[in-house]
Amino acid sequence: MTENTSKNIKFTCRDVRVSYSGKEAVKGIDIEIADRSVTAFIGPSGCGKSSFLRVFNRMNDTIPGCAVTGDIRMDGEDIYAPGLDPVLLRARVGMVFQKPNPFPKSIYDNVAYGPRIHGLAESKADLDEIVHNSLKRAGLWDEVKDRLKDSGTGLSGGQQQRLVIARAIAVSPEVILMDEPASALDPIATAKLEVLIEELKEKFCIVIVTHSMAQAARISQKTAFFHMGDLVEYDETDQIFTNPAELRTQDYIMGRTG
Ligand SMILES: Nc1ncnc2c1ncn2[C@@H]1O[C@H](COP(=O)(O)OP(=O)(O)OP(=O)(O)O)[C@@H](O)[C@H]1O
Numbered sequence: 001m002t003e004n005t006s007k008n009i010k011f012t013c014r015d016v017r018v019s020y021s022g023k024e025a026v027k028g029i030d031i032e033i034a035d036r037s038v039t040a041f042i043g044p045s046g047c048g049k050s051s052f053l054r055v056f057n058r059m060n061d062t063i064p065g066c067a068v069t070g071d072i073r074m075d076g077e078d079i080y081a082p083g084l085d086p087v088l089l090r091a092r093v094g095m096v097f098q099k100p101n102p103f104p105k106s107i108y109d110n111v112a113y114g115p116r117i118h119g120l121a122e123s124k125a126d127l128d129e130i131v132h133n134s135l136k137r138a139g140l141w142d143e144v145k146d147r148l149k150d151s152g153t154g155l156s157g158g159q160q161q162r163l164v165i166a167r168a169i170a171v172s173p174e175v176i177l178m179d180e181p182a183s184a185l186d187p188i189a190t191a192k193l194e195v196l197i198e199e200l201k202e203k204f205c206i207v208i209v210t211h212s213m214a215q216a217a218r219i220s221q222k223t224a225f226f227h228m229g230d231l232v233e234y235d236e237t238d239q240i241f242t243n244p245a246e247l248r249t250q251d252y253i254m255g256r257t258g
């Protein structure tokens with residue numbers, strides 16, 4: 001069991017800190033994130049969930065004044081090592097944001113963008129296949145197959161979010177980070193997205209920030225509860241929601257704080 005578990009670890013973090021202009025927002029996190037599974041980050045607004053999520057693909061590097069320290073390894077490799085190219089890292093660790101952000105390009109070009117810049121397709125036929133497969137896996141193909149030349153920004157919010165996921169999948173990432181991906185979606189689009197996440201976890205490591213505890217309970221295997229920059233509790237999702245060890249976790253999931 002132990003051996004099995006350690007083989008299944010995608011990320012290992014030791015004493016990870018994130019600060020903005022010297023003010024610490026994430027205060028020394030130790031965590032291991034499993035591969036091929038969904039890990040949920042929950043906690044009150046401002047507790048550092050997004051700041052910590054951005055550690056995994058070095059998106060914090062793009063924020064002026066933001067500093068990250070500690071040891072962060074992906075498959076044992078230090079992703080903050082001097083020679084490591086963050087652009088290549090971000091192809092391996094994709095990200096989906098709260099607000100769907102398709103490029104102002106056609107549906108086809110949105111998905112083809114990453115494979116083109118990373119040189120993943122040798123021919124037009126190759127590229128067509130990547131676009132087709134990515135849209136299919138994102139659960140969007142049937143809805144858009146007859147209008148691939150239309151603008152991605154003309155889709156509904158839920159469709160845009162699935163388009164963004166197709167765009168992320170197209171470069172064959174290993175990890176998909178999602179920061180409140182359903183918060184702008186209606187219940188039907190949210191349900192579709194949750195089914196999709198359920199399927200994606202067979203292939204990818206998924207880390208999702210959500211304010212919906214029902215959503216965390218439905219889709220994740222492990223849940224991490226953050227509070228004021230600390231990781232208060234990290235356990236099997238069932239355990240967190242039925243029998244949390246910490247009072248602060250209990251108060252939050254019972255709606256007494258947050
Ligand atoms: N770009 C930034 N510049 C300065 N401070 C920031 C920046 N982003 C976040 N912070 C600060 O870091 C702390 C954690 O913010 P973060 O966005 O990570 O929290 P969060 O848990 O994702 O909150 P929410 O649930 O509201 O999205 C907050 O005090 C916030 O003000």
Ligand SMILES: [Mg+2]
Nearest residue numbers: 049050051209
């Ligand atoms: Mg956030």
